[in-house]
Amino acid sequence: MIRPRTGDFKYTDEEIDVMIEDIKVCKEYGVRGVVFGLLTRDGRVDVEKAKRIVDEALPLEICFHRAFDMTSDPLEALRDIMDIGGFSRILTSGQARSVPEALITLEALYTTVYQLVDGEPWTLTILPGSGINPETIRPILDALLPCGLQEIHLSGGAWEDGGMKYRPEGMGMGVGGQGEWGIWKTDENKIRRVRAIADEIYEELSAGPASPQDAGRSILG
Secondary structure, eight states: OOOSSSSOSOOOHHHHHHHHHHHHHHHHTTOOEEEEOOBOTTSSBOHHHHHHHHHHHTTSEEEEOGGGGGOSOHHHHHHHHHHHOOOOEEEEOOSSSSGGGOHHHHHHHHHHHHHHTTSOGGGSEEEEBSSOSTTTHHHHHHHHGGGTOOOOBOOOEEEEEOOOOOOOTTOOOSOOGGGTTEEEEEOHHHHHHHHHHHHHHHHHHHTSOOOGGGTTOOSOO
16 A cells, blocks of 8 residues: 555645655565555646556555545546556545445446446446455345446454553544454454355356356456
């Protein structure tokens, strides 16, 4: 992830320079792709600054991250990202707290991509992420596979107690909640369960009639 600081996604020219230098280092070390997002103060994609970073990042794979979920109009943001060019995917929860709450928005995004690229949806992937787990994956795939879903994103993790016995009252590192004394860990079993369900549903759909949006589709490839 190319991000010079925490906080919002409205970056100064100096911060853009830092991001470009970080991308140069990534290239030197053979990184396959980078992830970033930039917005204007009114919640639109910062097209001009994004172009600067894309020009530096290519030919790496480029993902516009969940800054997308902070945009004022997701369909306008999608069109701006496609007009910039160079992006291979957009990571988004559908502008809701989690993917299961935003299936209608996500369906609209897939439909718009399909229309704008004249039937070749694999040129830009909508990558749903947030709230995807073994309990939610089936309805998500049922809703989005017919729209052209190719990938899903999840951490498969949860907070665990870090084991510290001495916890001075009122002290912390500014993380808050479980993050102060907990450890975030990925659960291998959750990942395997999601993968198994995804494979099962994909095989079921693959056995049915093909559609133009089925071309090139893969889940958790």
